[in-house]
Amino acid sequence: MKRALFPGSFDPLTMGHLETIRRGAKLFDELIVGVFVNSNKSSLFTMEEKLMLVKEAVADISNVRVIAQETELTVVAAERLGANFLLRGIRSIKDYEYEREIMEMNQHLNPEIETVFLLAQSQYSHISSSLIKEVLLFDGNVQAYLPKNVYQMMMEKKGEINEK
Numbered sequence: 001m002k003r004a005l006f007p008g009s010f011d012p013l014t015m016g017h018l019e020t021i022r023r024g025a026k027l028f029d030e031l032i033v034g035v036f037v038n039s040n041k042s043s044l045f046t047m048e049e050k051l052m053l054v055k056e057a058v059a060d061i062s063n064v065r066v067i068a069q070e071t072e073l074t075v076v077a078a079e080r081l082g083a084n085f086l087l088r089g090i091r092s093i094k095d096y097e098y099e100r101e102i103m104e105m106n107q108h109l110n111p112e113i114e115t116v117f118l119l120a121q122s123q124y125s126h127i128s129s130s131l132i133k134e135v136l137l138f139d140g141n142v143q144a145y146l147p148k149n150v151y152q153m154m155m156e157k158k159g160e161i162n163e164k
């Protein structure tokens, strides 16, 4: 049984994340999307909102499961879930440098767990959750980069922010 964990903060889920999930799901028997709180980044969505959005967006992919990941080492979460693989996406050289360090450290912590990288598709390789939030704040159109349900909730949130 090949089970992989795809950990991320998904604040919010973008089309780039979703494509990586779709492609990753074809490589493994089961892919678990671990939604966690990244303490280095301020969060726009609550954990409950992020979980709901990711679950809705992957509902049509039968071998994908979505969980709230506790604040702990990723390899420890993977071990507990019985996942021998970690899945991560790489958009650029910048991601590569960062992801390589994490991969080396995870290998040191648990050599049994292999990290698998997927290169971002070119139409999504320049997008990140933070860039999308920034553009949306200034009324830029980012609809093409977000799953429908995520876009809707972002527009609602923006409405709330503008009312304050």
Ligand code: ADP
Residues within 6 Å of the ligand: 007, 008, 009, 010, 011, 014, 015, 016, 017, 020, 038, 087, 088, 089, 090, 091, 095, 119, 120, 121, 124, 125, 126, 127, 128, 129
């Ligand atoms: P983290 O806070 O762990 O970086 P993110 O939600 O930002 O969480 O990203 C989760 C994973 O998805 C990372 O491996 C990241 O490189 C990948 N990723 C982010 N944006 C994209 C994209 N546009 N295309 C492909 N992969 C992406």
